[in-house]
Amino acid sequence: MTTTSPAAPAAAPTAVPPAAHHVGFGHLMLAEWTKIRSVRSTVWTLLLFVVLTVGFTALFTWLTASNWTSGTNAATRDATITANPVGFILGAGIGLGQLTICVLGVLVITSEYSTGVIRSSLLAVPKRQPMLAAKGAVFGLLILVIAEIIAFASFFLGSAILHSHVPVAISDQNVLRSVLGAGLYLAVLGLFALSVGLLIRHTAAGITTVIGIVLVLPILSGLLPGSWGAHINAYLPEQAGSLVYSAHRTSDQLLSAWQGFGVFCLWTAVLLVAGAYLLQRRDA
Amino acid sequence: MIEARDLTKRYGDKTAVDHLSFKVEAGRVTGFLGPNGAGKSTTMRLILGLDRPQGGSATIDGRPYTDLPQPLRTVGALLEAKAMHPGRSAYNHLLFLAQTQGLPRSRVDHVLDLVGLREVARKRTGQYSLGMGQRVGIAVAMLGDPDVLLLDEPVNGLDPEGILWIRNLMKQLAAEGRTIFVSSHLMNEMAVTADHLIVIGRGKLIADCSTQEFIERSSDKYVLVRSPDATRLAGLIAAEGGKAEPQPADNGGSGLLRVTDMDAARIGELAAADRVVLHELTPRLASLEEAYMELTADSSEYGAGAAPAALPADGAAPATSEPATTSASTTGQDSQ
Numbered sequence: 001m002t003t004t005s006p007a008a009p010a011a012a013p014t015a016v017p018p019a020a021h022h023v024g025f026g027h028l029m030l031a032e033w034t035k036i037r038s039v040r041s042t043v044w045t046l047l048l049f050v051v052l053t054v055g056f057t058a059l060f061t062w063l064t065a066s067n068w069t070s071g072t073n074a075a076t077r078d079a080t081i082t083a084n085p086v087g088f089i090l091g092a093g094i095g096l097g098q099l100t101i102c103v104l105g106v107l108v109i110t111s112e113y114s115t116g117v118i119r120s121s122l123l124a125v126p127k128r129q130p131m132l133a134a135k136g137a138v139f140g141l142l143i144l145v146i147a148e149i150i151a152f153a154s155f156f157l158g159s160a161i162l163h164s165h166v167p168v169a170i171s172d173q174n175v176l177r178s179v180l181g182a183g184l185y186l187a188v189l190g191l192f193a194l195s196v197g198l199l200i201r202h203t204a205a206g207i208t209t210v211i212g213i214v215l216v217l218p219i220l221s222g223l224l225p226g227s228w229g230a231h232i233n234a235y236l237p238e239q240a241g242s243l244v245y246s247a248h249r250t251s252d253q254l255l256s257a258w259q260g261f262g263v264f265c266l267w268t269a270v271l272l273v274a275g276a277y278l279l280q281r282r283d284a
Numbered sequence: 285m286i287e288a289r290d291l292t293k294r295y296g297d298k299t300a301v302d303h304l305s306f307k308v309e310a311g312r313v314t315g316f317l318g319p320n321g322a323g324k325s326t327t328m329r330l331i332l333g334l335d336r337p338q339g340g341s342a343t344i345d346g347r348p349y350t351d352l353p354q355p356l357r358t359v360g361a362l363l364e365a366k367a368m369h370p371g372r373s374a375y376n377h378l379l380f381l382a383q384t385q386g387l388p389r390s391r392v393d394h395v396l397d398l399v400g401l402r403e404v405a406r407k408r409t410g411q412y413s414l415g416m417g418q419r420v421g422i423a424v425a426m427l428g429d430p431d432v433l434l435l436d437e438p439v440n441g442l443d444p445e446g447i448l449w450i451r452n453l454m455k456q457l458a459a460e461g462r463t464i465f466v467s468s469h470l471m472n473e474m475a476v477t478a479d480h481l482i483v484i485g486r487g488k489l490i491a492d493c494s495t496q497e498f499i500e501r502s503s504d505k506y507v508l509v510r511s512p513d514a515t516r517l518a519g520l521i522a523a524e525g526g527k528a529e530p531q532p533a534d535n536g537g538s539g540l541l542r543v544t545d546m547d548a549a550r551i552g553e554l555a556a557a558d559r560v561v562l563h564e565l566t567p568r569l570a571s572l573e574e575a576y577m578e579l580t581a582d583s584s585e586y587g588a589g590a591a592p593a594a595l596p597a598d599g600a601a602p603a604t605s606e607p608a609t610t611s612a613s614t615t616g617q618d619s620q
Contacts, residue, residue, distance in 0.1 A: 023353070023354055023384070023385060023386040027383055027384060027385075027386050028383075028384055030383045031380040031381070031383035031384040032380075034376060034379050034380040034383060035372075035376075035380050038372045038373065038376035038379075038380070039369055039371045039372050040371050041371060111369060112369075115367070115368060115369045115370065116364065116366070116367030116368070117367060117368060117369050117377075119334060119363055119364075119367050120367055120368075120377070120381060120424065121384075122333075122334060123332060123334070123355060123356070123361055124355065124356055124381050124384040124385065125384055126332075126333045126349055126350040126352065126355055127350060131384075281336075283329075283334065283335040283336060284334045284335070
């Protein structure tokens with residue numbers, strides 16, 4: 001097809017593209033990786049995640065350690081921490097750090113809609129769902145790797161600070177599962193946010209919705225009376241999912257750590273499937 | 285080749301594309317004309333599988349776009365300027381697209397050279413001008429060295445040099461045997477670029493014919509005659525079946541007549557036979573723009589009608605209605 005026409009030398013395409021070979025899922029993942037790494041907001045948001053998570057782990061454990069047995073309700077607080085030190089250490093950083101993952105998950109997809117890149121993406125992959133699958137895989141893996149590193153870093157930092165009051169080791173019961181679970185929780189949370197972004201296709205509305213589900217719904221459902229209120233609360237995405245990074249199991253807990261994580265994965269899967277369906281159906 | 289068959293797209297109760305059928309042949313530049321809101325962009329999005337039609341279908345070389353395994357190697361599209369992340373460089377935008385098609389990095393460098401953006405390709409596109417953004421869009425379209433190109437308003441934001449460049453590029457690509465489908469609302473640009481025209485108004489086909497035919501069939505064919513003895517000449521023309529209307533004096537001149545229904549040769553013969561002095565005898569053809577304005581004015585007037593066939597009902601412009609009649613008969617068969 002390509003010729004070296006002398007008519008318009010500046011415009012003549014001269015390079016013949018290579019013969020078409022099979023384009024697989026790996027190519028799509030490579031493309032999604034290029035998209036993620038080539039935008040500054042990704043890098044900044046991930047940096048913020050690292051700083052917030054590690055920073056608040058250090059801050060909260062240090063404040064607690066230096067005020068041990070002092071202050072109001074100190075006895076209850078200290079008892080809770082002693083019963084579940086790994087849950088306290090990880091929860092301190094993740095509680096805030098997870099918000100950056102929510103933002104990033106939404107942004108990864110809504111920024112394509114707000115900038116019009118989605119049309120380029122879908123012209124390149126007109127079947128659409130392979131593009132979403134590649135995006136989910138790359139983003140999920142990226143968050144998993146970073147979150148696991150940060151989870152281990154936070155645990156060792158926090159346990160070192162708390163050591164004199166509550167010694168906790170990675171070999172203690174359920175501790176390794178909790179630390180690994182923290183990374184898993186954050187990776188699934190990223191996909192959860194991505195799904196919401198895909199459904200809403202609007203950055204501000206998407207972020208507001210995810211933060212509402214993660215932060216506000218548990219508080220509201222906590223106000224519901226009776227056992228059905230407790231059940232609703234237990235099965236909320238964040239409430240269920242966060243069990244996996246907490247070693248301790250209280251007597252009134254409705255779900256085990258892995259059951260809770262399963263519920264969270266189910267929420268995410270349902271939203272992802274709904275998003276994939278709408279991606280296929282809607283005009284881009 | 286691009287083929288649309290009975291394409292229909294409604295947004296709510298507004299019909300953007302209304303039973304549209306046409307073919308875009310390879311080896312020539314086909315202009316896609318219509319006023320703003322006529323449905324040009326929607327039609328392109330339907331062809332490219334971005335929007336779903338309520339009825340009909342569109343194929344590229346016989347297959348729906350969504351069935352193409354590596355679509356960018358077959359079809360290149362420029363839909364709108366700056367459909368890019370402002371924080372991402374043009375290089376990375378092209379790179380991720382190349383990766384989806386299994387194309388090497390050298391293709392990215394090649395198309396950046398083609399559009400003359402290699403030096404600035406590593407800058408974030410948010411810093412680009414409209415014209416530079418448009419060039420990136422053209423680089424995207426050319427990335428897979430496709431046989432079919434769909435360009436929506438490609439000269440938007442380009443400077444005169446850029447316009448000339450893209451005009452030559454389109455002609456050259458068509459000469460290589462590729463299918464070039466280019467939309468525009470700039471008629472004079474299309475007059476010098478397009479070999480063939482598809483004109484739509486309110487989502488319906490108005491004309492599907494060669495550019496030359498489109499202009500020639502315009503009813504606005506007339507002869508300008510200037511004579512110091514204009515009144516007598518007007519009488520002679522009228523007696524022979526022509527229509528001569530005195531024109532308002534311009535540039536201090538006078539005796540200007542606008543003659544229709546008679547060609548310049550016959551007017552000259554009449555004047556010579558009766559020894560009328562002529563100062564000017566100019567056959568005038570409507571420009572593409574005038575022909576287009578006339579057609580689309582009709583289309584707004586009859587836009588609510590059922591088919592393009594409604595156009596010939598406008599008795600005042602029988603000549604311009606012809607392309608519409610032709611297209612209605614050629615495409616009408618496909619629409620069933």
